[in-house]
Amino acid sequence: MTLEPHRTDTEDQHPSARPILVLYAHPSPDRSEVNRHLAEAATSIPGVNLVDLYGEYPDYGIDVDREQARLLAHEVIVFLHPLYWYSTPAILKEWQDLVLEHGFAYGTEGTALHGKVFFSALTAGGPELAYRAEGFHHFSIRELLNPLEQSAHLCGMVYLPPFALFSARTAVEEGRLDAHILEWVDLLKALRDDRLDISRAQQLPKLNGELSALIRQE
Amino acid sequence: MDGMLFRLFVYLCAAVIAVPIAKRLGLGSVLGYLIAGIVIGPLLGLVGSETSEIQHFAELGVVMMLFLIGLELDPSTLWAMRTRLLGMGGLQVALSAALIALAALALGTDWRLALAVGLIFSLSSTAIVMQTLTEKGLSGTQGGRSSFSVLLFQDIALVPLLALLPLLASPELLLIDADALVHAPQAAGSETLAHAAEMSLVAGLPGWAHGLVVLGAIASVLLGGHFLSRPLLRFVAESRLREIFTAAVLLLVVAIALLMTLVDLSPALGTFIAGVILANSEFRHELESDIEPFKGLLLGLFFITVGAGIDFEILFGDFATVLGLTIGVILLKGCVLFGLARLFRLKTMDRWLFTLGLAQAGEFGFVLLNFSMSNSVIAMEDAKLLSLVVALSMLLTPALFVIYDRLILPHKSRAEPADADEIDEQGPVIIAGIGRFGQIVNRLLIASGIRTVVLDHEASQIETQHRFGIKSFFGDATRPDLLRAAGIEEAQLLIVAIDDRDRAVQLVEYVKRRYPSVKVLARAFDVNHLYLLRKAGADVALREVFDASLRLSAEALKQLGMHAFKVEKMARAFRRHDEAGLDQLYELWDEHPDVAKNRALLARAREHRETLAVLMETDRLQLHDRTERGWTPPPKGAQASSK
Numbered sequence: 116m117t118l119e120p121h122r123t124d125t126e127d128q129h130p131s132a133r134p135i136l137v138l139y140a141h142p143s144p145d146r147s148e149v150n151r152h153l154a155e156a157a158t159s160i161p162g163v164n165l166v167d168l169y170g171e172y173p174d175y176g177i178d179v180d181r182e183q184a185r186l187l188a189h190e191v192i193v194f195l196h197p198l199y200w201y202s203t204p205a206i207l208k209e210w211q212d213l214v215l216e217h218g219f220a221y222g223t224e225g226t227a228l229h230g231k232v233f234f235s236a237l238t239a240g241g242p243e244l245a246y247r248a249e250g251f252h253h254f255s256i257r258e259l260l261n262p263l264e265q266s267a268h269l270c271g272m273v274y275l276p277p278f279a280l281f282s283a284r285t286a287v288e289e290g291r292l293d294a295h296i297l298e299w300v301d302l303l304k305a306l307r308d309d310r311l312d313i314s315r316a317q318q319l320p321k322l323n324g325e326l327s328a329l330i331r332q333e
Numbered sequence: 334m335d336g337m338l339f340r341l342f343v344y345l346c347a348a349v350i351a352v353p354i355a356k357r358l359g360l361g362s363v364l365g366y367l368i369a370g371i372v373i374g375p376l377l378g379l380v381g382s383e384t385s386e387i388q389h390f391a392e393l394g395v396v397m398m399l400f401l402i403g404l405e406l407d408p409s410t411l412w413a414m415r416t417r418l419l420g421m422g423g424l425q426v427a428l429s430a431a432l433i434a435l436a437a438l439a440l441g442t443d444w445r446l447a448l449a450v451g452l453i454f455s456l457s458s459t460a461i462v463m464q465t466l467t468e469k470g471l472s473g474t475q476g477g478r479s480s481f482s483v484l485l486f487q488d489i490a491l492v493p494l495l496a497l498l499p500l501l502a503s504p505e506l507l508l509i510d511a512d513a514l515v516h517a518p519q520a521a522g523s524e525t526l527a528h529a530a531e532m533s534l535v536a537g538l539p540g541w542a543h544g545l546v547v548l549g550a551i552a553s554v555l556l557g558g559h560f561l562s563r564p565l566l567r568f569v570a571e572s573r574l575r576e577i578f579t580a581a582v583l584l585l586v587v588a589i590a591l592l593m594t595l596v597d598l599s600p601a602l603g604t605f606i607a608g609v610i611l612a613n614s615e616f617r618h619e620l621e622s623d624i625e626p627f628k629g630l631l632l633g634l635f636f637i638t639v640g641a642g643i644d645f646e647i648l649f650g651d652f653a654t655v656l657g658l659t660i661g662v663i664l665l666k667g668c669v670l671f672g673l674a675r676l677f678r679l680k681t682m683d684r685w686l687f688t689l690g691l692a693q694a695g696e697f698g699f700v701l702l703n704f705s706m707s708n709s710v711i712a713m714e715d716a717k718l719l720s721l722v723v724a725l726s727m728l729l730t731p732a733l734f735v736i737y738d739r740l741i742l743p744h745k746s747r748a749e750p751a752d753a754d755e756i757d758e759q760g761p762v763i764i765a766g767i768g769r770f771g772q773i774v775n776r777l778l779i780a781s782g783i784r785t786v787v788l789d790h791e792a793s794q795i796e797t798q799h800r801f802g803i804k805s806f807f808g809d810a811t812r813p814d815l816l817r818a819a820g821i822e823e824a825q826l827l828i829v830a831i832d833d834r835d836r837a838v839q840l841v842e843y844v845k846r847r848y849p850s851v852k853v854l855a856r857a858f859d860v861n862h863l864y865l866l867r868k869a870g871a872d873v874a875l876r877e878v879f880d881a882s883l884r885l886s887a888e889a890l891k892q893l894g895m896h897a898f899k900v901e902k903m904a905r906a907f908r909r910h911d912e913a914g915l916d917q918l919y920e921l922w923d924e925h926p927d928v929a930k931n932r933a934l935l936a937r938a939r940e941h942r943e944t945l946a947v948l949m950e951t952d953r954l955q956l957h958d959r960t961e962r963g964w965t966p967p968p969k970g971a972q973a974s975s976k
């Protein structure tokens with residue numbers, strides 16, 4: 116039994132229009148070159164709460180009640196992760212299997228997530244050009260994430276295309292990291308303040324690229 | 334007896350009054366002791382001629398200090414500082430000696446005497462400087478370390494100096510002394526000589542034999558320190574008598590000092606070598622904390638005697654000369670030091686610390702002046718005068734440190750970047766108790782590249798650990814001084830795994846009170862102990878058998894044919910359920926930690942016992958409820974509509 120002060124589940128209660136929950140999953144964060152920095156950047160934004168899933172549940176023993184309470188308290192749910200085998204790292208799958216319960220997330224009574232915005236912020240090792248029908252990976256990134264998209268629909272959520280960084284293994288060397296982090300922060304702030312053009316965003320293959328055109332400036 | 338008690342009373346009284354006042358005024362303890370000495374000696378005349386004898390005894394403090402310094406430096410660290418040691422130290426001694434000798438020549442001194450004086454005054458005061466640096470927390474800085482290297486070199490240089498000085502004997506003095514010896518064998522100078530001869534193994538030996546004896550003595554310190562001291566200390570430690578262990582440590586130091594004196598070597602050097610050799614031993618921290626108080630007191634006594642020994646008659650009779658010489662020496666040495674600091678690229682702050690800190694003459698100056706006098710190098714009046722110069726320069730040192738504190742430090746530029754290699758390595762994790770529990774903790778930490786300091790009061794445990802190449806130290810971890818020696822002040826974590834439940838609680842309580850920033854993780858024997866540790870402030874406390882029991886019961890379920898992942902879920906749910914119960918009960922317990930008087934807790938416990946069966950049943954229900962929670966498919970028939 117540990118005697119650490121118990122984690123509060125209330126977390127940061129920023130009076131923002133849409134509080135954001137980032138579920139961060141990286142099994143070896145100390146070797147991460149991209150995701151770690153995205154996670155760090157997210158923690159410093161008011162109104163954004165980040166949960167390090169591997170940090171909190173090192174044995175995959177996900178606390179369903181706690182996770183459901185978190186979902187209820189936020190309006191935007193983001194998966195932040197590297198692309199592993201065209202999908203999420205294992206703990207995010209475990210999280211879905213446990214937390215998205217019948218009667219909570221889906222089913223006639225399961226309306227807890229209705230209307231909440233969902234998307235995945237991911238990094239892929241492969242280059243963007245390879246993610247298309249003629250390319251090495253044969254499918255676009257949005258197509259590969261179909262299971263997530265359909266799960267979101269089943270839960271009545273508003274699905275946005277992924278915020279994706281390609282060729283992630285060389286992003287640092289090629290100096291692409293900083294710009295990506297800036298975009299990531301802009302995106303989160305726009306979502307939080309309800310300044311993102313949701314219906315336009317839904318049509319895109321990915322969120323980044325033309326991001327500034329989607330954001331209304333105040 | 335009365336006389337001794339009275340003197341003891343006077344010394345202690347002076348120290349107890351003067352030192353705290355001096356510290357309060359920001360002058361440092363050394364100046365406090367010196368002033369105390371001046372007050373009881375020359376000013377009030379409460380102590381008199383016996384001071385020089387006491388000073389001789391108090392030099393043991395210096396010897397012990399070098400022993401402690403040695404303990405901090407294992408051979409590899411010493412090797413790593415060889416450039417600074419030889420380069421800086423060697424140049425400092427050579428250049429200072431040359432400059433001072435030249436100045437003396439310019440004042441019309443015979444070249445022999447000039448050279449002798451130069452050599453004598455090239456030395457600085459290890460006692461004052463090291464004491465002050467530690468007190469001000471400056472010993473780890475670049476300037477502090479450089480100062481230490483130079484001081485160490487000087488201590489080593491003492492050996493050849495003692496051999497060299499007699500060669501500089503002045504022919505005239507030799508004649509006079511020889512005369513005096515014939516006519517009055519009790520002449521002051523030769524008395525010490527005779528005294529020395531009586532207690533020497535090397536007096537009167539031819540050069541080659543002298544060399545052999547000296548080498549033999551050093552070899553015996555090296556070999557004895559390496560092979561004999563540890564079994565001896567282990568043997569004594571087994572007796573579990575604290576004071577006998579302390580006595581053994583003192584014996585070690587005194588024996589080495591005696592041996593060194595017998596062969597005309599510096600006792601400080603001998604104990605320094607012994608310290609270095611023992612730096613890697615399991616007794617290091619215990620030795621440190623045992624010697625530390627003796628060193629402190631004796632060193633204080635030493636400073637008092639320096640103050641008390643100042644001859645005001647000569648001082649005021651020839652005030653201008655003494656003051657002029659003192660300032661001259663400090664200036665010359667300061668110039669050499671400043672130049673060296675530039676040469677070795679010390680940063681501004683460190684350069685000034687180094688320059689101001691080492692500019693005085695040292696306590697070995699007294700020794701060497703006495704020695705020179707008895708070897709007809711210097712006349713008695715001159716020796717007395719120069720002794721005053723030594724004393725006055727030492728007296729001025731704390732003032733120089735005050736200059737550093739008040740005038741130099743405030744100018745420290747914020748821009749000066751910290752040296753990468755000076756950022757001290759991360760504090761260690763201290764593990765108290767290396768029994769079956771502590772061993773496992775230590776293994777995982779070390780495997781993860783964490784530096785640990787292991788303490789145990791069972792010499793045999795330590796021995797076992799050594800056999801497996803694990804470094805651990807002998808000593809009772811519940812002793813504050815030992816904890817400090819082990820580095821609790823910089824430690825990140827303390828892990829309490831000692832086998833005495835009450836002392837474990839005391840240890841947690843003490844460390845959390847004194848060093849709130851240190852995280853404390855403790856092993857608990859049972860629930861009550863866990864609560865006590867929690868109340869004492871432990872950041873983490875774990876029941877020692879809980880995890881193993883849980884794992885064994887999980888294995889049992891698997892043996893019974895339950896699916897391994899089902900078992901895993903059951904065990905996880907059980908753990909959560911149990912911990913929640915533990916938290917609830919703690920709240921009741923915390924109101925009245927005295928279990929016997931805690932009605933509510935007793936009632937709860939009785940209830941627990943009486944309805945154990947019922948409880949087990951709810952355990953079962955709740956666990957099933959929890960484990961069935963996850964991976965639940967949608968209800969049958971609902972599929973069509975939603976999934």
Ligand SMILES: Cc1cc2nc3c(=O)[nH]c(=O)nc-3n(C[C@H](O)[C@H](O)[C@H](O)COP(=O)(O)O)c2cc1C
Binds near residue numbers: 199
């Ligand atoms: C187990 C594993 C599976 C991976 N699968 C893919 C993949 O299917 N497609 C791809 O483009 N990159 C794949 N990668 C590369 C990772 O996406 C890439 O290393 C990661 O995005 C780099 O981000 P990081 O520096 O934050 O870890 C995989 C990497 C690992 C370790």
